[in-house]
Amino acid sequence: xxxxxxxxxxxxxxxxxxxxxxxxxxxxxxxxxxxxxxxxxxxxxxxxxxxxxxxxxxxxxxxxxxxxxxxxxxxxxxxxxxxxxxxxxxxxxxxxxxxxxxxxxxxxxxxxxxxxxxxxxxxxxxxxxxxxxxxxxxxxxxxxxxxxxxxxxxxxxxxxxxxxxxxxxxxxxxxxxxxxxxxxxxxxxxxxxxxxxxxxxxxxxxxxxxxxxxxxxxxxx
Amino acid sequence: xxxxxxxxxxxxxxxxxxxxxxxxxxxxxxxxxxxxxxxxxxxxxxxxxxxxxxxxxxxxxxxxxxxxxxxxxxxxxxxxxxxxxxxxxxxxxxxxxxxxxxxxxxxxxxxxxxxxxxxxxxxxxxxxxxxxxxxxxxxxxxxxxxxxxxxxxxxxxxxxxxxxxxxxxxxxxxxxxxxxxxxxxxxxxxxxxxxxxxxxxxxxxxxxxxxxxxxxxxxxx
Numbered sequence: 001x002x003x004x005x006x007x008x009x010x011x012x013x014x015x016x017x018x019x020x021x022x023x024x025x026x027x028x029x030x031x032x033x034x035x036x037x038x039x040x041x042x043x044x045x046x047x048x049x050x051x052x053x054x055x056x057x058x059x060x061x062x063x064x065x066x067x068x069x070x071x072x073x074x075x076x077x078x079x080x081x082x083x084x085x086x087x088x089x090x091x092x093x094x095x096x097x098x099x100x101x102x103x104x105x106x107x108x109x110x111x112x113x114x115x116x117x118x119x120x121x122x123x124x125x126x127x128x129x130x131x132x133x134x135x136x137x138x139x140x141x142x143x144x145x146x147x148x149x150x151x152x153x154x155x156x157x158x159x160x161x162x163x164x165x166x167x168x169x170x171x172x173x174x175x176x177x178x179x180x181x182x183x184x185x186x187x188x189x190x191x192x193x194x195x196x197x198x199x200x201x202x203x204x205x206x207x208x209x210x211x212x213x214x215x216x217x218x219x220x221x
Numbered sequence: 222x223x224x225x226x227x228x229x230x231x232x233x234x235x236x237x238x239x240x241x242x243x244x245x246x247x248x249x250x251x252x253x254x255x256x257x258x259x260x261x262x263x264x265x266x267x268x269x270x271x272x273x274x275x276x277x278x279x280x281x282x283x284x285x286x287x288x289x290x291x292x293x294x295x296x297x298x299x300x301x302x303x304x305x306x307x308x309x310x311x312x313x314x315x316x317x318x319x320x321x322x323x324x325x326x327x328x329x330x331x332x333x334x335x336x337x338x339x340x341x342x343x344x345x346x347x348x349x350x351x352x353x354x355x356x357x358x359x360x361x362x363x364x365x366x367x368x369x370x371x372x373x374x375x376x377x378x379x380x381x382x383x384x385x386x387x388x389x390x391x392x393x394x395x396x397x398x399x400x401x402x403x404x405x406x407x408x409x410x411x412x413x414x415x416x417x418x419x420x421x422x423x424x425x426x427x428x429x430x431x432x433x434x435x436x437x438x439x440x441x442x
Binding site: 020024 | 235237238239241242245246249254256257258261305307309310406407408409410411412413414426
């Protein structure tokens with residue numbers, strides 16, 4: 001393994017549960033009572049796809065304009081909570097840990113630049129070999145496109161790279177991209193869900209993973 | 222099956238994710254950054270036990286006074302969000318559905334009377350055969366005590382009753398009480414987690430369960 005792609009929300013930043021609440025309030029603003037778990041299990045998709053998925057599953061028949069309204073409401077609601085989101089402490093150490101091992105790294109997130117900018121700064125994304133946000137790619141996870149783009153920018157073959165994420169969408173996208181998935185439990189998915197969707201290994205959090213890089217084939221040179 | 226015990230938070234009311242945020246803010250108020258998932262997977266315990274569990278798992282060494290401070294902060298934070306909590310629509314129909322079947326029912330919650338009162342009203346708890354809150358029993362779930370007390374009040378044997386809940390603590394308590402557990406996914410636990418902790422069956426939500434009562438041995442008389 002010569003490179004790692006990290007998901008952001010739920011993996012490096014503890015933002016999943018705030019996103020759930022923000023989406024739920026956004027739906028409520030359009031008089032739709034959406035169970036929190038139904039949102040939770042779709043976090044990690046980009047917003048547009050999440051809305052389409054919920055629309056179809058619940059037969060809501062939302063117009064494109066209504067979807068845009070809800071998406072804008074989510075962004076507004078999340079922005080009121082963003083300051084209270086914690087970045088997981090180990091996430092700050094990624095460059096310090098990976099650079100001596102000559103492992104390239106990237107961040108690939110479905111979040112908008114606006115949602116994720118403060119977190120990118122905390123995790124030293126300026127030292128990453130690639131950063132792809134929801135604004136950079138029309139198709140976001142679970143599409144493999146943004147991950148494939150990160151591989152390109154890092155100049156690594158997919159099978160030489162791992163994708164670290166908290167959601168089944170990360171695992172699905174990593175498979176599609178020809179890479180392999182590494183799960184973390186910090187987004188609230190269970191180990192069984194991540195394993196079933198293809199995670200090669202599942203760790204409690206990013207810290208436990210970074211302490212056990214050898215288990216995914218990364219060794220000191 | 223002659224009786225059903227229902228959990229409240231995450232099962233009849235969509236309150237789990239708000240409780241996660243309320244606890245996280247309460248910890249933050251004491252300068253403790255607690256990952257949301259660590260709280261999520263302990264929701265359903267009573268507050269005091271949740272604090273002891275987190276205390277031990279993270280070696281926080283919280284004083285009893287500090288624990289009381291955090292618990293009070295949680296109650297305060299949750300009260301600001303309680304009005305936005307939705308009761309799952311089918312939960313309102315429990316008496317209407319169970320009474321014709323001559324199935325007794327109870328609500329057993331770790332929540333305080335103060336936290337749950339508005340939800341109890343919506344689900345017609347006045348028509349239940351027993352209602353046990355966190356204020357009624359010193360030991361809350363996962364202890365079997367409150368469930369055993371509900372069985373007593375309903376005058377049913379544990380093996381003639383099912384316990385419907387969203388968390389592994391409900392499943393554990395139901396086993397301890399000599400009953401059997403029925404899981405719902407609305408609290409954000411995965412099917413595999415509920416099955417592994419003893420759920421006899423797992424349903425998407427309370428509505429799906431109420432449509433399929435025959436699957437747990439309840440039939441029209």
